[in-house]
Amino acid sequence: MSALAETTSPTRQLGVGEFHTFEASGQRFAYMVPSAAVFALDDCSVAVVELLKTRPQAPEELLAALAPRFGEQTVKDAVNELHRIRAIGELAAKAPAPKVIPLKPMPIQTLVVNVTNQCNLSCEYCYEYGEDKIVDTENGSQPKFMSAETARAAVDLALRESNPGKTAHITFFGGETLMNFKVLKSTVAYARDSAKALNREVDFSLTTNATLLQPDVIDFLADERIGVTISIDGPQEIQDKFRVFSNGKGSYDIAAPKIKALLARHKTRPIGARVTLTKQTLDVKRIYKHLFEDMGFWEVGFAPVTTAPQRGHALEAGPGYDHLLEQFRQLAAEFLEASLQNRHHGFSNVRETLQEIHMGHAKAYPCGAGIGLLGVATDGEVSLCHRFAGSENHRFGSVTDGIDRAKQATFLDEHHISNKTDCATCWARPICGGGCYHEAHTRYGATTQPNLHYCEWIRGWTHTCLEIYGELAVKNPGFLRQFDGDDDEAPQRH
Amino acid sequence: MKHLNAINRKAALVVASTEADVVALQQQGGGPPQQPEKPHIPPGCSTVFSPGWEADHAGGTAGLCSPVERDLFDCHMGCFWPAQVPDQLNHAPDWTAKCAVAQKDWRKIDLVFPG
Ligand code: SF4
Ligand code: SF4
Numbered sequence: 242m243s244a245l246a247e248t249t250s251p252t253r254q255l256g257v258g259e260f261h262t263f264e265a266s267g268q269r270f271a272y273m274v275p276s277a278a279v280f281a282l283d284d285c286s287v288a289v290v291e292l293l294k295t296r297p298q299a300p301e302e303l304l305a306a307l308a309p310r311f312g313e314q315t316v317k318d319a320v321n322e323l324h325r326i327r328a329i330g331e332l333a334a335k336a337p338a339p340k341v342i343p344l345k346p347m348p349i350q351t352l353v354v355n356v357t358n359q360c361n362l363s364c365e366y367c368y369e370y371g372e373d374k375i376v377d378t379e380n381g382s383q384p385k386f387m388s389a390e391t392a393r394a395a396v397d398l399a400l401r402e403s404n405p406g407k408t409a410h411i412t413f414f415g416g417e418t419l420m421n422f423k424v425l426k427s428t429v430a431y432a433r434d435s436a437k438a439l440n441r442e443v444d445f446s447l448t449t450n451a452t453l454l455q456p457d458v459i460d461f462l463a464d465e466r467i468g469v470t471i472s473i474d475g476p477q478e479i480q481d482k483f484r485v486f487s488n489g490k491g492s493y494d495i496a497a498p499k500i501k502a503l504l505a506r507h508k509t510r511p512i513g514a515r516v517t518l519t520k521q522t523l524d525v526k527r528i529y530k531h532l533f534e535d536m537g538f539w540e541v542g543f544a545p546v547t548t549a550p551q552r553g554h555a556l557e558a559g560p561g562y563d564h565l566l567e568q569f570r571q572l573a574a575e576f577l578e579a580s581l582q583n584r585h586h587g588f589s590n591v592r593e594t595l596q597e598i599h600m601g602h603a604k605a606y607p608c609g610a611g612i613g614l615l616g617v618a619t620d621g622e623v624s625l626c627h628r629f630a631g632s633e634n635h636r637f638g639s640v641t642d643g644i645d646r647a648k649q650a651t652f653l654d655e656h657h658i659s660n661k662t663d664c665a666t667c668w669a670r671p672i673c674g675g676g677c678y679h680e681a682h683t684r685y686g687a688t689t690q691p692n693l694h695y696c697e698w699i700r701g702w703t704h705t706c707l708e709i710y711g712e713l714a715v716k717n718p719g720f721l722r723q724f725d726g727d728d729d730e731a732p733q734r735h
Numbered sequence: 736m737k738h739l740n741a742i743n744r745k746a747a748l749v750v751a752s753t754e755a756d757v758v759a760l761q762q763q764g765g766g767p768p769q770q771p772e773k774p775h776i777p778p779g780c781s782t783v784f785s786p787g788w789e790a791d792h793a794g795g796t797a798g799l800c801s802p803v804e805r806d807l808f809d810c811h812m813g814c815f816w817p818a819q820v821p822d823q824l825n826h827a828p829d830w831t832a833k834c835a836v837a838q839k840d841w842r843k844i845d846l847v848f849p850g
Binding site for chain 1 (some may be wrong): 736737738739740741742743744745746748749753768826828835836840
């Protein structure tokens with residue numbers, strides 16, 4: 242830009258800071274960046290912001306323009322308050338954002354233990370087996386099943402490396418987790434005993450495709466209060482499109498009755514469904530209806546398939562994500578309607594985003610991977626997260642040698658949001674953090690890349706959730722109180 | 736606050752953490768505060784001397800506790816002597832706009848020509 246394009250003014254100029262505005266229930270709000278604070282604005286402060294958005298101006302000019310409408314003192318107060326939260330400020334140096342790496346050492350909150358890398362299904366889009374896999378689980382050096390000994394060492398690691406005052410969360414993952422039920426079961430018993438000896442709490446969850454849920458397994462899960470997430474894509478014709486056995490036969494007929502049995506028996510924890518959306522199965526409302534209403538899941542979460550863009554099931558970068566956003570918005574409107582009446586709605590994507598908005602954490606990283614969440618491969622190697630389990634390049638130590646803190650520090654340094662130049666001007670960065678490392682690795686071949694293919698979708702979705710949050714804040718603030726609570730206690734999401 | 740309402744938990748923290756500023760403001764007798772926002776100085780060994788001018792223990796610049804590239808900003812923010820950098824307050828408010836991270840993006844800062 243040319244330096245003297247604008248004439249210089251000796252007076253102080255006020256301009257707008259970084260925030261995203263939204264409207265809900267007739268009220269204007271600002272989502273502050275990078276602090277992630279949410280403020281409601283009154284008419285006078287809206288007018289100040291609007292005026293400064295057109296061009297920076299001196300306080301006197303601002304006052305002259307708005308005082309007739311609001312009164313001088315009111316404008317002054319509003320300007321002061323906006324200045325105080327940095328919604329407006331002097332036009333001054335935009336200095337590079339500081340880079341704050343979390344204090345070390347970081348306790349583990351959730352350890353994701355891959356008890357097997359084998360699966361009895363052959364879902365075409367799967368990142369473990371499909372064309373996008375990182376680790377060769379068939380011919381690689383990894384054992385197909387984790388030994389009881391390694392699983393016990395993983396438990397020891399989780400108890401040793403977690404915050405002694407908090408619950409240690411252990412999540413079993415796969416492959417198909419229940420293919421190694423024997424080890425899983427003995428590990429739970431071992432962990433309970435160890436935790437008891439240390440006067441600690443330990444909590445378990447797992448993800449399964451439901452095809453191996455025998456009655457004794459269901460009893461165990463219910464009695465041990467194990468959180469269960471079922472991977473299922475929707476009604477029969479949707480589920481059977483990709484979630485198939487190796488002979489190509491769909492898995493719905495086997496899975497559905499077992500899920501019903503599980504939901505009937507396991508009442509100690511809410512049970513959720515996790516849906517993978519592809520280009521061919523993009524029907525969010527119908528899938529939700531089937532899983533929530535017909536089947537009786539407590540909640541349903543959706544994620545677009547992680548895959549290289551050229552695959553046939555990938556969502557198209559532009560229109561695919563627009564379509565997805567539209568569908569999410571429709572279901573989110575139902576969520577809002579139910580929540581205003583204090584009825585439970587199971588669309589977990591909204592709930593999770595509302596939780597994040599409510600807390601207002603400004604994220605320097607997209608998720609807990611490599612910080613409070615780590616994965617363990619079948620041979621006991623610790624990895625960035627479960628999706629990288631067994632990958633040599635994303636190794637962070639092992640269950641016996643402990644966490645490689647030097648490697649972790651390097652990782653955090655390289656992946657900080659301030660390294661992602663494209664994100665530096667994005668208002669959604671406090672909540673997005675640049676997006677999933679695994680997605681980036683699959684899409685761009687590098688975990689350090691921001692996931693630029695879905696920014697429009699992230700911003701669109703965050704905007705929708707902000708509107709819902711605002712609406713609830715005005716009309717049913719009591720609803721938001723459920724999100725108070727000690728967030729350190731919550732397991733790390735992924 | 737009369738015109739803004741803190742809605743989420745972070746907003747409440749922001750309000751609480753700026754209480755002190757407000758006291759200062761009131762002492763000035765209303766109107767927006769008169770001092771410009773303090774320049775941002777990335778953390779280093781000390782706020783006065785940046786080790787960027789010097790060398791690390793190995794005689795290089797890789798191990799400095801603040802990157803050498805930070806000096807580009809130091810000249811017009813942290814230092815007390817005039818330097819040949821654009822006047823960011825008046826003429827070239829955006830000269831660093833494309834530079835998110837000094838270490839990585841310093842090549843992207845704008846050239847600014849007088850006149
Ligand atoms: S990945 Fe995209 S949406 Fe996320 S913070 Fe970066 S620019 Fe924003
Ligand atoms: S968001 Fe991605 S990188 Fe983070 S834990 Fe989940 S899969 Fe791993």
